[in-house]
Amino acid sequence: xxTPSHLHNRFLTRAALSLQENWPSIALFALGLLIWQYAVAFxxxxxxxxxxxxxxxxxxxxxxxxxxxxxxxxxxxAIAGFFLGFLIAVGLGTLFVxxxxxxxxxxxxxxxxxxxxxxxxxxLMTIWLGFGIAPxxxxxxxxxxxxxxxNFYRGLGSISREIGELLSxxxxxxxxxxxxxxxxxxMPFTFxxxxxxxxxxxxxxxxxxxxGANLGIGTLIVTAGYQQDAVMLFAGIIVSCIASVLFYYVVxxxxxxxxxxxxxxxx
Amino acid sequence: xxxxxxxxxxxxxxxxxxxxxLAIDIRGLSKTFSLxxxxxxxxxxxxxxxxxxxxxxxxxxxxxxxxSTMLRLISGLLSPTSGTVNVFGQSPExxxxxNRMGFVFQDATLLPWRTVLGNxxxxxxxxxxxxxxxxxxRAEAYLELxxxxxxxxxxxAQLSGGMRQRVSIARALADSPAILLMDEPFGALDEIxxxxxxxxxxxIWAETGITTIFVTHxxxxxxxxxxxxxxxxARPGRIxxxxxADLPRPREPSLRLKPxxxxxxxxxxxxxxxxDQQKS
Numbered sequence: 001x002x003t004p005s006h007l008h009n010r011f012l013t014r015a016a017l018s019l020q021e022n023w024p025s026i027a028l029f030a031l032g033l034l035i036w037q038y039a040v041a042f043x044x045x046x047x048x049x050x051x052x053x054x055x056x057x058x059x060x061x062x063x064x065x066x067x068x069x070x071x072x073x074x075x076x077x078a079i080a081g082f083f084l085g086f087l088i089a090v091g092l093g094t095l096f097v098x099x100x101x102x103x104x105x106x107x108x109x110x111x112x113x114x115x116x117x118x119x120x121x122x123x124l125m126t127i128w129l130g131f132g133i134a135p136x137x138x139x140x141x142x143x144x145x146x147x148x149x150x151n152f153y154r155g156l157g158s159i160s161r162e163i164g165e166l167l168s169x170x171x172x173x174x175x176x177x178x179x180x181x182x183x184x185x186x187m188p189f190t191f192x193x194x195x196x197x198x199x200x201x202x203x204x205x206x207x208x209x210x211x212g213a214n215l216g217i218g219t220l221i222v223t224a225g226y227q228q229d230a231v232m233l234f235a236g237i238i239v240s241c242i243a244s245v246l247f248y249y250v251v252x253x254x255x256x257x258x259x260x261x262x263x264x265x266x267x
Numbered sequence: 268x269x270x271x272x273x274x275x276x277x278x279x280x281x282x283x284x285x286x287x288x289l290a291i292d293i294r295g296l297s298k299t300f301s302l303x304x305x306x307x308x309x310x311x312x313x314x315x316x317x318x319x320x321x322x323x324x325x326x327x328x329x330x331x332x333x334x335s336t337m338l339r340l341i342s343g344l345l346s347p348t349s350g351t352v353n354v355f356g357q358s359p360e361x362x363x364x365x366n367r368m369g370f371v372f373q374d375a376t377l378l379p380w381r382t383v384l385g386n387x388x389x390x391x392x393x394x395x396x397x398x399x400x401x402x403x404x405r406a407e408a409y410l411e412l413x414x415x416x417x418x419x420x421x422x423x424a425q426l427s428g429g430m431r432q433r434v435s436i437a438r439a440l441a442d443s444p445a446i447l448l449m450d451e452p453f454g455a456l457d458e459i460x461x462x463x464x465x466x467x468x469x470x471i472w473a474e475t476g477i478t479t480i481f482v483t484h485x486x487x488x489x490x491x492x493x494x495x496x497x498x499x500x501a502r503p504g505r506i507x508x509x510x511x512a513d514l515p516r517p518r519e520p521s522l523r524l525k526p527x528x529x530x531x532x533x534x535x536x537x538x539x540x541x542x543d544q545q546k547s
Contacts, residue, residue, distance in 0.1 A: 162376040165344050169370050170393040171363065180393065184380040261380040262424040 051231045060235045067220070067239050074205050074216040075243050077133050081140020082201040082247075086194070088141065089148035097156050097182065098174060114146040118207050126212040136208040136216065143204030144197030151193035155186025188264050191255040198251045202244045217243075288355070290446060290478040291318040291341060296350035298336055298504075310336045312503035314350070318480065318495075323472055325481045325489035325496045327539065333504025334482040338448045341480065342368050354446060367394075369439030369477070371449040375431035377423040377438075383410065384419040387438045396442055409437040412471055429460040436468070440475065447472075447479045453488065462520065465491055469518055486535045490528065491518060498538045508538045 019026075033053045039045075040052045047055065060067060092110070096103035118139060125135035159181055167177045209218025217240050224232035259265050296314040299307050311333040318324050326334045339345040340352050343359030354362040362368070367390075377386045387406040391397060397405065410416045413433040423431050432452055439447060453461045469492060472479055483489050489496045490512055497509040510531060514522060522528050 160376070162372045162374065163378070165339075165370070165372075166376055166390075167393075168344055169342060169363070169368065170390040172393045176393055180389070181378065184378070187380075261422050263379065 048228055048230050051234060055231055056234045056238065059231045060239065063232075063235065067217070067235060070215055070220050071217045071239050071243055073133070074136070074209065074218060074240070075202070075247070077136035077208070077216070078140050078201040078205040079247070080133070081137040081142075081204060082144055082197060084137060085141035085143070085145035085197065085201065086148055089145045089152055090190075092149055093152040093156060093186075094178065096153055097178060103153075110146060110149060113142065118143050118204055119210075122208045123211040125208060131212055131214060136205045136213065139208035140201040140204035143200040143207075147193040147196050147200070148190065151189040152186050155189030156182045158189065159185050187259055191251070191259060191265075194251050195248060195255070198247045199244050202240065202247060206240060288320045289317055289353075290320040290322070290355060291316065291480070292351075292353040292356075293317070293341070294351050296340065296352060297348050298333070298340060298345065299348045309503040311340075312505050314504075314506055316497065316506060318478060320355075320478050321476050322494045323479045323481065323492055325483060325493040326499055327483060327486055327489045327496055327535070328499030328504075329501050329539075330484070331504070332499040332501040334484075334499060335450050336504065338370070338450050338480060338482055341446070342370055342448055367442050367444035369444035369447040371432075371435055371439045371447070371452045373451045373454055375423065375428075375435040377431055377434055379423050382420050382422055383415060383426070383434050386423065386434055387441050390438060391442050394442065405441050406437075409441045410434075412440070412474070413437045413467065427460075429456050429464060432456065432464065433467070436471070440471065440477070443475075445478065447477045449479065449481045451482055451484065454483070461488070466518075466520060468492065473517065486539065487523060487532055490514070490532055490535060491523060496535060498535065510535055510538070 037052045037054060040050055092106065096106070121142060122135070122139050125138045129135040129138060156178075163181060163185075167181060172180070205216070206218035206221070209216040210222050213219050217236055221233060221236040221240075224230075224236060255265065293314055293316040296311060296316075297309065298311040299309050302308050314337070316337075326337060328334055336345065340347055341354065341359060343352075343363055352359055354368075355366075359368075378389060381389060384403075384406055387410060388402055391402045391405065396402075407416065407419065410419055413436055415430060415433055415437065418426060418430065423434065426434070432455075436452070439449075453464050456464060465488060481489070481492060486496075490510075493512050495509055495511050497506050499505065500507045512531065514528060514531070
């Protein structure tokens, strides 16, 4: 059944359907680019203030290898930080379920850590962890762990009183309750947070690069800023946006796989 | 195929016990909750109730009379403030550590990420009883019993309310509990589905011989199903009387229209309306 041509046809059908659904946004986007292009020329705005889209895309193409090599470093740090933040959040959330004392003792600290501006913590991480990938991972993890923790913990506690009674009636241990019920109940909440955190991780990694790094899209952006190279700034912004969106859709794909039962996905 | 479920029931130890044994023995039971705003709330006071093994007893009464609290005390989900609850001569917790008690909630309370079959398997998997193969056979047999076998791979969200409730009944029965506790299980169903479910429940009850406590606020439902109906009143929650249903079994749907049934129904209604005119 799943011959290559069969899959190919299905892909085309789906692409056509998606085009049918999304043509208003695509059309608006194209129109926006056109207006931008001709308004800049018509109003004679200098390039160092606002370059035209065509200039930006030409620059992206010209510098594609430079952009790609820097972007990939940033994204590796962002994804590693995302997973690190996820693991810390899941670990803490699970601990909180087993120990109310731990929850009471540690929750205020997580909130304090959350209130520290990422921009302020980034230089500190560079001092502590050097100029390599480590401070970027740390900042990315810090940026995304809090929403995951809050939602995961809330999800673990989202089971109804009756489900809790059902667990008591079958003499379920806490571990059984966690593995068979609470984790599943937490999954929709957790994925809602992971979708937010995918973007936060990229922002975290880029911000960490602002304060001291030799490589990465954040470094390119800072350098372009010093040189007042607006075209390069736009190029950096656009490619990091594209990477963020792709990362977001990877999380969405993982969500579709994990939330296999009907009515599981929220929002 | 229904015979398969029957075999499982016949194989449990409870059948070997003497004939007229008390399944549930409640004496001088009171339950008081402390309110968050301060003060106490007496949910149940001075309850005495005995249920013989294999009987079908209903608890009826207005909202807030402590019907659901009774089930939670019998199942050991709550502990009494004073008095005793015995289930086959043991405390509910003791009893539950070795035996099974089926509980059917007002809502089906299924796990949405498990299929129908997975939900029926759930208690047996957690308890770790039977082999994997036996668990599967039992789950499938009880899904036959509630006539949902062809839906075993569906998820709860894909079923109607009545079907979900039938799954939860199969789940409560699948490892042959000695006691079945049901908390307004058909309250959310439409009248026709409700009557179908009542007949189905009686069929299952007759087949399994399981001691059943059924909470409802519908008098006709209670009378149609039960050997005995205990009437409760609120503030404080107490049993003010009971009626032994003088009706033949098996109960046919047409029974609901017979003069005998209607006469007993009116007697129950009078007891519920006027608690002073007690006892039958």
